[in-house]
Structure formats: C-alpha cells, structure tokens
Amino acid sequence: MDNEVLKCIRERRSIRRFKPDVVDDEALKAVLEAGTWAPTGKGTQDPWIVAVENKEQIATLSKINAEIMSNSSDPYYGAPVIVLVFASKDNVNNFRDGSLVLGNMMLAAHSVGLASCWINRVDKMSERDDVKEMMRSWGLPDGLVGIGSLALGYASSHPHTIKDRKKDYYRIIK
Numbered sequence: 001m002d003n004e005v006l007k008c009i010r011e012r013r014s015i016r017r018f019k020p021d022v023v024d025d026e027a028l029k030a031v032l033e034a035g036t037w038a039p040t041g042k043g044t045q046d047p048w049i050v051a052v053e054n055k056e057q058i059a060t061l062s063k064i065n066a067e068i069m070s071n072s073s074d075p076y077y078g079a080p081v082i083v084l085v086f087a088s089k090d091n092v093n094n095f096r097d098g099s100l101v102l103g104n105m106m107l108a109a110h111s112v113g114l115a116s117c118w119i120n121r122v123d124k125m126s127e128r129d130d131v132k133e134m135m136r137s138w139g140l141p142d143g144l145v146g147i148g149s150l151a152l153g154y155a156s157s158h159p160h161t162i163k164d165r166k167k168d169y170y171r172i173i174k
Contacts, residue, residue: 008111013162015115018079018153023053027112028081031152034108035085038100041093047101047147048086050138057134058082064131068121075119079151084122086135086144098147105150115155122146 028051035049052058061082065075076082085101087094102118109116125131126146135144 004111005107008107012107012110013159014117015155015158016077016117016151017156018077018115018151019156020078020080021154023081023114023153027114028152030112031105031108031114032083035083035101035105038097038104040097040100041091044091044093044097046087046091046094047098048140048144049101049105050084050086050135050140051152052082052084053080060130060134061125064125064128065119065121068124075121076149076151077117079117079153081152082119083150083152085147085149086122086126086140087147089143089145094145095147102148102150109150109152113154114152117151119149119151122149 032049032051035047036045038047040046052061058076058080061084062074062076066072069075083105085098087098091097106116106118123146126135126144131146132142136142
C-alpha cells in the first residue's frame with residue numbers, strides 16, 4: 001500500500017545542515033497548524049507551540065541548550081527557526097501529547113519542502129529562570145515544562161545513506 005502520507009513518513013530525515021534562508025510564512029504556518037492537529041489525551045489540546053525566528057532569541061536559546069549539554073556548538077545547527085513545544089507540568093500526558101505534536105510538525109515540514117531535526121533538553125531549559133522569563137514574554141502561562149524542539153529551515157544537504165528497517169521491528173498477532 002502506498003500514498004502521499006506513507007511516502008512522506010518513509011522519506012523524512014533529520015537534517016543537521018541548514019541554509020540561512022528565511023522560512024516562507026505560509027510554509028511555517030502549515031507546519032505549526034499540523035502540530036495543532038496531533039491527538040492529545042482526553043482532547044485537552046494542552047501543548048503550546050512557539051516558533052522563534054528572532055535571531056537574538058535563537059542565539060540565546062542555542063547558547064542555553066549548548067550549556068546544558070556541556071558543549072559550545074550550536075545544537076540547532078544554524079536553523080533559521082526554532083520551534084519549541086511545552087505542556088503543563090501536571091498533565092499526565094504532557095510528554096506523550098507534545099511528542100505527537102513534534103512528530104506531526106516534522107512530517108508536515110518535510111511535506112512542504114522544509115527540513116527539521118528534533119532537539120532535546122527543552123525540559124531542562126524550561127527550568128531556568130531566564131527561559132521562564134522568555135516564556136512569559138511569549139505569552140505562555142506558568143507551570144509548563146519543555147517537551148522538545150525542532151531546528152527548522154531549508155536543508156543545505158541531505159543524508160546520503162538510509163538505514164534499512166530492522167527485520168523484526170513489528171509483529172502481527174492474530
């Protein structure tokens with residue numbers, strides 16, 4: 001069986017090299033909108049999505065993320081957009097729901113010609129006072145935890161090799 005969705009799932013790759021080009025507003029909105037259609041436990045629509053294009057804020061977020069991983073490299077690979085996903089700390093499904101939002105956005109990005117890479121450590125970032133202040137400036141409520149983020153933009157290169165899927169990845173029990 002084959003269709004556009006299944007093709008997109010098979011072809012999407014994490015990209016770690018981005019062009020500095022500004023992301024088209026329509027494409028960015030399509031990606032963000034796709035995140036809003038992810039399923040959430042009990043239909044809470046609890047996750048919060050923030051797309052950062054401001055270069056100063058990207059530099060600050062990149063520096064903070066790098067500090068958390070005890071590194072000085074750019075964890076966002078020079079992407080012109082960082083998309084962060086947060087959810088309520090007290091929501092039992094916060095990481096599940098937020099992960100589905102991020103997954104939807106990665107597939108949508110690929111489908112509209114954008115590249116993405118999931119970036120971790122947003123949970124640790126969201127514990128810091130300076131990041132909490134940024135979150136408030138973005139209009140987010142208190143009491144959120146970072147789920148994950150995406151480096152987002154146009155790919156400057158693509159992986160040359162694709163790993164085969166392991167042979168016993170799934171089972172069908174009848």
